[in-house]
Amino acid sequence: MSLLEFFEWCETTSVATVIKNSSWAFAVIESVHLLGLALIGGAILILNLRLLGLGLRRHPVQELARDIRPWFTGSLIVMLFTGVALFLSEALKCYYSPAFWLKMVSLLLAVIFTVTIYRRIVMEEGTSYGPRWQKAAALVSLLLWSSVGAAGRWIGFS
Amino acid sequence: MYSIVESVHVLTLTLFVGLAAMLDLRLLGLTMRRVPVNEAVERLMPWMKFGFIVMVITGLLLFYAIPVRTFQSVWFRAKLVFLLLAGVNVLVFHSGIYRSVAQWAKEAIPPKRARMAAIFSLLLWAGIVIAGRMIAYNWFDCDIQPQSAIVNWWAGCVANSD
Numbered sequence: 665m666s667l668l669e670f671f672e673w674c675e676t677t678s679v680a681t682v683i684k685n686s687s688w689a690f691a692v693i694e695s696v697h698l699l700g701l702a703l704i705g706g707a708i709l710i711l712n713l714r715l716l717g718l719g720l721r722r723h724p725v726q727e728l729a730r731d732i733r734p735w736f737t738g739s740l741i742v743m744l745f746t747g748v749a750l751f752l753s754e755a756l757k758c759y760y761s762p763a764f765w766l767k768m769v770s771l772l773l774a775v776i777f778t779v780t781i782y783r784r785i786v787m788e789e790g791t792s793y794g795p796r797w798q799k800a801a802a803l804v805s806l807l808l809w810s811s812v813g814a815a816g817r818w819i820g821f822s
Numbered sequence: 823m824y825s826i827v828e829s830v831h832v833l834t835l836t837l838f839v840g841l842a843a844m845l846d847l848r849l850l851g852l853t854m855r856r857v858p859v860n861e862a863v864e865r866l867m868p869w870m871k872f873g874f875i876v877m878v879i880t881g882l883l884l885f886y887a888i889p890v891r892t893f894q895s896v897w898f899r900a901k902l903v904f905l906l907l908a909g910v911n912v913l914v915f916h917s918g919i920y921r922s923v924a925q926w927a928k929e930a931i932p933p934k935r936a937r938m939a940a941i942f943s944l945l946l947w948a949g950i951v952i953a954g955r956m957i958a959y960n961w962f963d964c965d966i967q968p969q970s971a972i973v974n975w976w977a978g979c980v981a982n983s984d
Contacts, residue, residue: 687961698835698951699951701840702839702843705840706839708836709836709841710844720854720857720862722865723854727856728857731854813833817829818829821825
């Protein structure tokens, strides 16, 4: 099965059919996707502002990271579920959309970066990573997640 | 150009609504319990103000691009009402329970009136985001008739006498 055939198959799944046959489903799922965006964005920003020495800078990075984590993970799960549903309903459009592929690459990089380097820097006990590492990590995180968001918005325009 | 303004409007959602939601969750005692409420409000407020200004400017530009249809959108009108209510909620919060914040700022779970304000805020902002997204859909547009009397009244559709 080629990649194109796989994408064609995606649009024949029952989830895709239900969404395509409804005039409301896509809009409703997309709204939930947007609410997830707001929440995950808030969680990412609070921690990254702190890493940059802004925002809640009187509190330890590790403490904030632990507080933010369930909200980050929770909204990521909401975004993945709603995102997959939206994708299934218009898989072929996505296949031919450069914005979709940019989003997928950015998302993959963002998730890998977050669970490896970023996690080590924000969860580490003590001060083995200084402010320079923290700022660099915050900038990379902001860049990758913004790219996911902007490319995601652009799928709708293409 | 429209797409760029629209993208900025959507991504600034994270800065304004995202931080507001995190603040609301703090007021509900659901996150950052060790961060005093007044500190969170003061430290995050400049970012939220900046986000809000960007939202208003890009929002006005988007409205200006398609004024007539937007003005007659049931969703746009609902969004304005929710925005107004969210503003009232902020005023009530700041002139009410927040005045005594020094006494409860460090409590893991703030007083009931603060938690109520947080719940109203979360619901209203969710409503604002959803209504805003729905403006793009034309289910209830005036030029798609027949619509129910309530829709025509709320959208302010001018009756077509034929």
